Amino acid sequence: MGTRHLILVWYKGKWHIAQYGQWDGYPGGQGMTVFRFLTNTDTAKDICKRLNLTDDCGPRYPIKTEPYSTEPAPAKENIAALKAALDNDILFSPSQEEVDIICEKAEEVEREAQKLSEALSKQSNSEKDSVVRDALIPRSFFLSDARFRSLLFVEPSLARDTGAGILSYVAYSKEKVPIQMDVEFIMDSMMCEWAYVVDLDAELLEVYNGGISSEGYIDEGPNRFDEEEFIKGGEYGKKRPRLLVKLGFGELLDLGEEDFVKKCEMEAEREPREDEVDEVDLNAEVLYA
Numbered sequence: 001m002g003t004r005h006l007i008l009v010w011y012k013g014k015w016h017i018a019q020y021g022q023w024d025g026y027p028g029g030q031g032m033t034v035f036r037f038l039t040n041t042d043t044a045k046d047i048c049k050r051l052n053l054t055d056d057c058g059p060r061y062p063i064k065t066e067p068y069s070t071e072p073a074p075a076k077e078n079i080a081a082l083k084a085a086l087d088n089d090i091l092f093s094p095s096q097e098e099v100d101i102i103c104e105k106a107e108e109v110e111r112e113a114q115k116l117s118e119a120l121s122k123q124s125n126s127e128k129d130s131v132v133r134d135a136l137i138p139r140s141f142f143l144s145d146a147r148f149r150s151l152l153f154v155e156p157s158l159a160r161d162t163g164a165g166i167l168s169y170v171a172y173s174k175e176k177v178p179i180q181m182d183v184e185f186i187m188d189s190m191m192c193e194w195a196y197v198v199d200l201d202a203e204l205l206e207v208y209n210g211g212i213s214s215e216g217y218i219d220e221g222p223n224r225f226d227e228e229e230f231i232k233g234g235e236y237g238k239k240r241p242r243l244l245v246k247l248g249f250g251e252l253l254d255l256g257e258e259d260f261v262k263k264c265e266m267e268a269e270r271e272p273r274e275d276e277v278d279e280v281d282l283n284a285e286v287l288y289a
Contacts (some may be wrong), residue, residue: 006195013192018183021163025194027264032198033164081171094178102155112151184230186241205246209268
């Protein structure tokens with residue numbers, strides 16, 4: 001289901017990741033991916049499956065997949081790995097020329113996948129396995145999966161399908177990762193339905209949803225976005241993102257998956273106080289349609 005969202009990472013006083021995602025932005029979807037990353041209850045196999053990749057993950061995919069672990073990683077392993085990756089400057093902002101080259105490669109991959117898919121459709125069931133096995137590209141390239149995206153294979157960090165998988169992708173990458181920052185998208189109240197902020201400095205997870213209000217939602221104190229230039233500059237008046245839930249990393253395990261989802265959904269459904277409501281500009285430009 002198309003539920004647009006943002007995955008943000010704050011570390012050493014600045015944003016490092018602000019990943020736009022297209023699918024399953026609600027707490028039980030991308031929110032659960034974030035939760036499991038922070039509590040180390042996701043396995044490499046889970047992540048690989050979520051990114052729509054088979055066991056043949058391809059040379060570009062950095063997650064350790066052999067053997068798949070059925071147990072949670074050691075405490076804070078994922079968080080430590082993400083911090084280490086950021087400390088090692090694993091991320092870079094690609095130029096438009098670099099993005100164009102990546103997109104051209106993705107188009108080439110998609111054309112090849114289409115050819116292989118058509119060839120596969122002409123084979124009998126007994127022959128299909130050998131066709132797949134002998135293919136020059138991973139099985140996940142075949143378009144039999146309705147959610148296939150070639151960019152997801154070529155460069156997951158630039159794909160709208162990656163979502164919260166960006167956390168593991170960056171944490172365990174063995175090479176530089178291009179990243180496109182989109183922090184201001186959180187202010188698009190019509191299109192950004194959910195946002196998840198991973199604050200590695202304060203060890204907090206914050207959950208926001210599509211509403212924007214002139215006051216903080218779960219507290220009367222400052223909102224972390226108050227200091228962003230796109231808010232300080234007055235472009236959005238007094239509006240700011242609507243904070244629903246703020247939890248320390250240590251609280252997540254105690255809360256558990258089901259209660260985490262329920263808490264987020266309950267806060268999203270709660271009617272705001274009158275002083276929290278601000279009129280939304282229905283004539284504002286709609287992005288990411």
